Amino acid sequence: MLVVRFKSSMKQCSNLDMIYFKMLCRTIFEQQGFSTFPVDFHSSIVFIMINNREMKTWKSRMKIGLNSLLESDYIQKKKLPQFVVGVGKFIENVSHMDKSYRTALETIKIQHHLGGRANSCFYEDLHIYRIISLIHKYNDLYEVVMEYLEPVLQYDEKYNGNLLETLKVYLACNGSKKETAQRLFVVRQTLYHRIQKLESLLGEDFMNPEKRLAIEFMIKAYEYLQLQSMENKYVQHDRLRRL
Template identity: 35%
Template sequence: MPVHTPVIHTTIRHILERPHFQKAVVIGDETSLNRTVTWVHIIEVTRLDELLNGNELVLTTGLAWHENEALSLSFLQQLIANNVSGLCIELGTYTESLPAAMIEFAERHHFPLILFHEKVRYIDITQDLHSLFIHQHYQMVKELEDLSSSFNQILLDGKGIEEILYEFHRRTRINVCYLPIQGESYFYPALSLKEQEKRVKEWIEHKTWHHRSLHTSRPIMVLTHYFADLIAYKDGLAFSEFDELAFDRCATAIAQEVMRTTYMEERRRQQEERWMHDWINNENNQEEVNSELQQLQKGTFHSMAVGLISKNHLLSSHKNREGLFIQKSMLARSIFEERGITLLATSMPHAYVFILLYPGSISASVFRERLYSGYRALLKEDERGTFPFFEYLVFGKTVKAPTDVPVSYLTAKETEKVKNRVPSLALPFYENLHLFRTVLKMEEEGDIDDFIDEHLGELLRFDADRQGHLIQTLRVYLQCFGSKQDAARELYVVRQTLYHRLDKISELMGEDLFSSPKRLSVELALHAYEYQTGTK
C-alpha cells in the first residue's frame, strides 16, 4: 500500500513560496517560519480588541502607527497576544523603516516580519491566499471523509485496533499509542519493549509524557464508561486542524471496535455460561462449579451474592431485549470490576441474573458496601439513559460458599417480591428487608390479613371513617423513637395536633402501646400493611 501524503497546514514558509512574496524580505528565525496560518487579514487600526481569531497573517501599510514608535510596539504586542502568525508591512508609502525596538521584540518572540520594499496590491495577496485556504479546507474535508470510509471498512472487515492505528499513521505520519485499562498496549510504529514499558508507566502515573515529543490524547469511552487512552505524538510542528480532526475519527473508530469486541465477548461468555443455570437452580455437582470458578480466578471466592432483574419490568415493545441485556452486562461488569468484584451474567427464562463474586477475605459488611457503591453507580447510568433498567435490580443474601449461591438466588426473588410491593425500599438487598422477611413468612402461612386487623384494625377503621391520619402518625412517631418534636416536624403539624392524634391512638389501642412486646407487634403490623397496600 502506498505511503499517503497528509494534508498540509499552511505555514509562513509555504506562504513565502507564493508568487506575490518572491521579492519580500523576512526578519525571523526557523521557528517563526513554522507558524501556522489559517487566514489573511488587512488591518490599519491600532486597537485590535476582538478583531482577530488567531493564526492570521496580518497585512498593513503602517498608516496608523508609522510616526509613533510606542504605538508601533503596542500594535505588535497586540498581534502576538492574539496569536497572530505573522505581519506583512509595505515600506515606502507610509513607513520608511521599522523601529529597532519593534524588530527586537519580534525576534524575541519568534514572530516573523515580512517586508515589501516595493508597492504591492494587498487585494491580490488576499485573493490568492484565500483561494489557497479554501482549496486546502476542501481537500481536508475530502481527506477526512476518505479516512472515515477507510476506518469503517476496517471495522466491517473485523481487522482490529492495530489496523486502525496503522491506517491513522499512514494517513497522517503521526505516531499513535493505544493504552487500555486492561489488556495489551499498542504502539505504532512499534517501539522497543523497554521504551514501551517506560512510556506506559509514565502515562499511568502522570497522564503525560515528559519527553520532547508533542502529544495529545483522547479517552476511549464505551457506554459512557472509560476503557482506554489513545495518544498521538510526534516531533516538530504542532498538531494541525487536520491532525486533530483525523485523531478524533481514529478515537471514534477505536471506540466502536472496543464496543464490538466487548459485545461479542459478552455474548460468547453468556452463551458458554449455561452451567450457571444449573448452579443457580442447585442442579449440578460442586466439582463442576469449582472447575468453572477456577477458570475465572486462581484461588477461591470468599463473598458472593446474586442480583436479578425480572423480565416483566422491561418494555415488551423493546425489540432486542437480549441485546440490551448484553450491553447492560458490559456496563455492570466494568463498574463492579472497578470495585474488585467479578460479575457473571446470564439470562434465565423469567429474569436476568448477575452473580457477584469477591476473591478477597473481607467482612460481609465491607462486601455489601462495595455492592451498594456499584448499585448506586448503575442507577446513575440509568439517569443518563432513555429508560430504566438497573432500577429494577434486586439482590439476595450475601453468602460465603458456592454451594449457598442457590440460597442467594431464592432470597433475591424474595427481595424482588418486597420491592414490587414496597417501591420505597431504598437499597433492595435481602439484608435490608428486616421485618419484611417475617411479613413474607406470614403471607406464606395466610396470617397477614388477620395480623394486620388484630393490631391496626381500629386505627384503619377510624381513618376510613374520619380521615384521621392515625396510621401515618403512628408510623412516623415510632420511626422518630417517640420524639414528639421530631414527629411533628416530619408530619408538618403543630404539636397540639400530634398530641390529639396520639391520645386517640392510645384510646383505640390501649395505654400499653409502647411496651416492648406490643410495640414490636405493632411495627410488624405496620410493615405488613405497607407490604399489602404499597403505601406508608
C-alpha cells in the same frame, strides 16, 4: 447472586444491546473485584458473582459497582427497558448458591410490592420487610394486622380521621409529644386529644415496649399490604386497557 429483572420482555432489546450490557456489567464489577458469569433466564439476567477480594468489603464494592452501572451513559440514555436489581445473601460455599438466588428473587419481589419505596436492593438490608414477606407467605397477614390496627383504621374511616398517621409519627418520635406535634403541624392540645383516643382504642399500655414493637411492625405490614393492593389494581387496569 445478582439478578437483573426487566419490567418488559427482553425480546424488545437487540442481541447487541444485551451483549453490550453484559460486557458493561463485567467491566464495572471486575474493577470492584468480582468475576461475573451471566445467565439469561426468562425476563431476567442472573449474574453469578465470584468475590475475589476481602469478604468484609464485598457489599461496599458491590454498591459502588451498581451505582457506576446505573449512572453509566448507556443506562442513562435508556438503551434498555427499565429493570430492577436484587442482590441475594452473600454465601461462601458454592453449594449454597441456590440460597443466594432465592434471596435475590425475594428482594425483587419485596421491591415490587413496595412500589419502588424499598431503600435498598440488598436482601440483608430489607430487615423487617423480609419478616413481613415471610408471614404473608405462610399466614393471613391481613388478619394479623387487623388484630392490632382495626380499631384505629375503623375510626379513621368513620370520622375521616388521622389517627393512624398520628400513631405512626408518635412512635417514630419515641413518644415525644413536642416533636410529634411539630411533625404533624398540629397544636399540642389536638395531639393530646388524639393520643387519648389512641389509648381508648389500643389500650393505655400501647407504648409499653413489647406492645409498641408489635404495633410498629403491624404499621409496616399494613403499608406493605396497601402498596401491594395498589400494584395489583394497576396491573388489572393495565390488562383491561390492553384488551
